[in-house]
Amino acid sequence: MAVKKKSGDDAGYKKFRADLAAGNLGNVYLFYGEETYLREFYLAEVKKQLVPPGFEAFNFHRLEGKGLTVQALTEAAEAMPMMAGRTMVQVTDYDPYKLPEEQRNALVALLSDFPSHCCLIFVYDQLPYAPNKTVKTLCKAIDAHVSVVQFDKQSRSDLLNWVTRRCKACGKSIDNQTAEHLIFTCGSLMNTLIPEIEKVSAYAKNERVTKADIDAVAAPVLEAQVFDMTGAVSKGDFDRAAEVLGSLLRLQEEPFMLLALIGKELVKLARKQPITWKTVNLLVEVKALVILGILLGTYFLSKYTGMFVIGAVFCALGFLVFFRCKKWSYYAITLGLAVGIWCAFRFGLGVSF
DSSP states (O other): OOOOOOTTTTHHHHHHHHHHHHTOOOSEEEEESSOHHHHHHHHHHHHHHHSOTTOHHHHEEEEESTTOOHHHHHHHHHSOOSSSSOEEEEEESOOGGGSOHHHHHHHHHHHHTOOTTEEEEEEOSSSOOOOOTTOHHHHHHHHHHOEEEEOOOOOHHHHHHHHHHHHHHTTOBOOHHHHHHHHHHHOSOHHHHHHHHHHHHHHOSSSBOOHHHHHHHOOOOHHHHHHHHHHHHHTTOHHHHHHHHHHHHHTTOOHHHHHHHHHHHHHHHHHHSOOOSSOOOHHHHHHHHHHHHHHHHHHHHHHHHSOHHHHHHHHHHHHHHHTTOOOHHHHHHHHHHHHHHHHIIIIISOOOO
16 A cells, blocks of 8 residues: 655655756756656656667666776766767666775765766665765765655555556546555555556456456455455455465465464454453454464474474464364365475475575
């Protein structure tokens, strides 16, 4: 689901968009954030504005941060444009905070007197953006000369409008309530939503996309599946809960992540139930203790046996029994998958876990 950004978090993003729209881009930018679709979109827009078609070899320089020296970066920045007003230099996963002191000082000098004909963009892709405030001189130079732009998850209203536009581009329409369901099911990152919107639009038989279309073909994110499972538990539909649990296990997600999400949803369910001092449902309390026992048993079995597969099998079978699953095929499939995957990694690939 989309996270509402604090007002200060997107100030750099808004200023960058305004500069781009006005054709008044700055000299040095730093792009980071989990919304990679927006980041790549605006990188392409900057390139379109600065680099004439056919002159990319002269005016666009893409550099990898690993092993990059400030001298090489300076040469790229100082290269004069060809048949254009400016050049663009894109540097991916460059961590200036880990540079030797001599290189850091050279970078500070470059930023302090940066060529006006160049637009330099540092892109944090695989590398997390983690400023080191102890490197005061570099931090001061970045604060003074670099525009930091965070590409975060979009606000709810912006994301709903974007989903509507994407569906329209695919020849379909979608109302806000259905779009909300799509975002809940598939997550709020645009890169994840794009293929799902295309898939749902291709599947939908009518002009308007429906919730049934989404449920039929969209790939739900982990949180949505856990919500579905706990919802089935609250309704007493234990066969459905066991079925969803089986699909969760087939995803090969980290078991402790699954346990944390399941626990979170169970707490939400518990909070929705009215509690009085006069009535204590002993059965509910016992069920909660059983769940806690399964979680603790999984943790201690994995830790003290040194074999992750034992804890995983215990957790899977424990929850199948807890949900009163009556289909023995689920037990066999769960056990077979867990042991089979472990054997493939242990004996086939030589990976111990």
